[in-house]
Amino acid sequence: MGLYEISLATGVGIYIILAVSLNMITGYCGQISLGHAAFYGIGAYTVALLSKIGWPIYLTLGAGFLAAGIIGTIVGLTSLRVREDFLAIVTMGVAFLFVGIVRQQEFLGGEMGISGIPSHGMSKLAYLGLVLFFAVLSILFSWYVKRSWMGFAFDAVADDEDTAKVLGLDVKAYKLTAFAMGTAMAGLAGGLYAYYTRFIIPDTFGFIESITILSMVAVGGIGSIFGVVFATILLVLMPEFFRFINDYKLLLYGVLLFSVMRFAPEGLSGFFKLLVRRKDG
Amino acid sequence: MLFIELFIQGLIQGSTYAIIAVGLTLIYGLLRVLHVAHAGLFTLGAYLGVVLTNQTGSLSLGILLAALISGIVGMAIYRLVYEPMLSKPPYVALIASIGLYIGMEEIFRLVFGPFGMSFSSAPLQDIVVFFGIHLRTCQIITVVTNVVLLGILAWIAQRTRIGTGWRATVDDPQMSACFGINPIKVRYMVFFTGSALAAVAGVMVALLTNIVEPTMGAVPSYKSLAIIVLGGLGNVFGTLIASLVLGILEAFGTIYIGDLLDRDAIAFAFLIIVLMIKPTGIFTSR
Numbered sequence: 001m002g003l004y005e006i007s008l009a010t011g012v013g014i015y016i017i018l019a020v021s022l023n024m025i026t027g028y029c030g031q032i033s034l035g036h037a038a039f040y041g042i043g044a045y046t047v048a049l050l051s052k053i054g055w056p057i058y059l060t061l062g063a064g065f066l067a068a069g070i071i072g073t074i075v076g077l078t079s080l081r082v083r084e085d086f087l088a089i090v091t092m093g094v095a096f097l098f099v100g101i102v103r104q105q106e107f108l109g110g111e112m113g114i115s116g117i118p119s120h121g122m123s124k125l126a127y128l129g130l131v132l133f134f135a136v137l138s139i140l141f142s143w144y145v146k147r148s149w150m151g152f153a154f155d156a157v158a159d160d161e162d163t164a165k166v167l168g169l170d171v172k173a174y175k176l177t178a179f180a181m182g183t184a185m186a187g188l189a190g191g192l193y194a195y196y197t198r199f200i201i202p203d204t205f206g207f208i209e210s211i212t213i214l215s216m217v218a219v220g221g222i223g224s225i226f227g228v229v230f231a232t233i234l235l236v237l238m239p240e241f242f243r244f245i246n247d248y249k250l251l252l253y254g255v256l257l258f259s260v261m262r263f264a265p266e267g268l269s270g271f272f273k274l275l276v277r278r279k280d281g
Numbered sequence: 282m283l284f285i286e287l288f289i290q291g292l293i294q295g296s297t298y299a300i301i302a303v304g305l306t307l308i309y310g311l312l313r314v315l316h317v318a319h320a321g322l323f324t325l326g327a328y329l330g331v332v333l334t335n336q337t338g339s340l341s342l343g344i345l346l347a348a349l350i351s352g353i354v355g356m357a358i359y360r361l362v363y364e365p366m367l368s369k370p371p372y373v374a375l376i377a378s379i380g381l382y383i384g385m386e387e388i389f390r391l392v393f394g395p396f397g398m399s400f401s402s403a404p405l406q407d408i409v410v411f412f413g414i415h416l417r418t419c420q421i422i423t424v425v426t427n428v429v430l431l432g433i434l435a436w437i438a439q440r441t442r443i444g445t446g447w448r449a450t451v452d453d454p455q456m457s458a459c460f461g462i463n464p465i466k467v468r469y470m471v472f473f474t475g476s477a478l479a480a481v482a483g484v485m486v487a488l489l490t491n492i493v494e495p496t497m498g499a500v501p502s503y504k505s506l507a508i509i510v511l512g513g514l515g516n517v518f519g520t521l522i523a524s525l526v527l528g529i530l531e532a533f534g535t536i537y538i539g540d541l542l543d544r545d546a547i548a549f550a551f552l553i554i555v556l557m558i559k560p561t562g563i564f565t566s567r
Binding site for chain 1: 313315362369372375379380381382385387391506507514540542543545546547549550552553556557
């Protein structure tokens, strides 16, 4: 593999973690989040700051994971107060708030961001291995959660909160758990990103990025792991393979997001299911 | 003096937010759809206003045509986008609308170029002095237009048969259909009115800043979503108050807490604080 392929694959790995983590919140537990990139950013900034004061990589990544998870749990508390459309707007607010706050803080580098993040001290290929290890781990973890008792509880909450409550499920605890797990994973992805580019600016973690992650989940099929992973790989690689699309990358995202929702709201996974069903029947 | 100037700035900004958000809240009340692409129509209106004014040389003709065309595009969006999605879960329409908005922004970039457009000779830029406060004519025109348009809208909604039909459909679509009100017609009308108003707001902002860019709708779009949530989704009066409060809050916030928060983040900080205290917005509808 050349340097270009390694760098591309690392990017794909990071986005897989992000998409899978958002899928936990929005897909499994039905809590729509338009601010996922904020937690990605929290992870990245935590890692950037700590690595600059000399913390080793395994500690910084852990700290990014925890910081995003803790703040994510706090944001998750809002999901106990507001639902659906209101929650969508609040999480969107979180996305803008994150960028708005970071931009004005001297110690976070303001508009200029943080540069000169220390190297991870591995070869590029080894780092790719690390990223892919975490990506696979997050896929396995998310698969395990889906199959577990908790996965069924998430399903119930996503389907109908009130019924879930009547069934005796602790809806609040499950929602918070989904937010904590999903946002912590996004924090980890942010940490990996910080070491990957060694330079971060606030706009990388803005609302558009949140939408990009959401589009991966929506195109893959909300709630389906393999659909989401497949869509992520497709959406990250497509602009690279078709260089001429790169200028129209956003247009492509917009049109794709729109057409999937308009014509196949269950995404790729719904499409595959339909194909399989046709074959069977 | 600074106080009054900031207050007036806030009022100008707030009344513009109101004009954008009022259409959004009407649409939400009717369809329970968060119409993010509304800001696309705001941008479309601004572009059409500038292009048509430059072509015809008449600002009023430009505004009128911009409103008309955007209104028709708004109706088309309802018919082609939202109508087939109404039976789906709410996130479907929301995500589709975000996709549509991003797509529109990119299409503006392709059609009108990435660098923005201006009036060839910007109208209404003379300076008027009121009790020592310097204002441009277009700032006064903006506030007056916004107030007049909102007044007309309120009059239609409260005093005419059409308005009664709107309100009845928002309250109870089935019952109002039983009374012979065509809910589909009401939806078209609301989309037309809302989009036309957004377009007028677009032209006004173009007059104030004399630059129209593809991304000019992004911030108003997300902010007006925050506004309609603050106003209690679907509540028109609440939306007006929330718009004005936010406009003024931003004007002062930029000066006094600008070191802490970005201007655009103030709206969302305010939103989150309010929603945590009162999850249904300042004014609860129903």
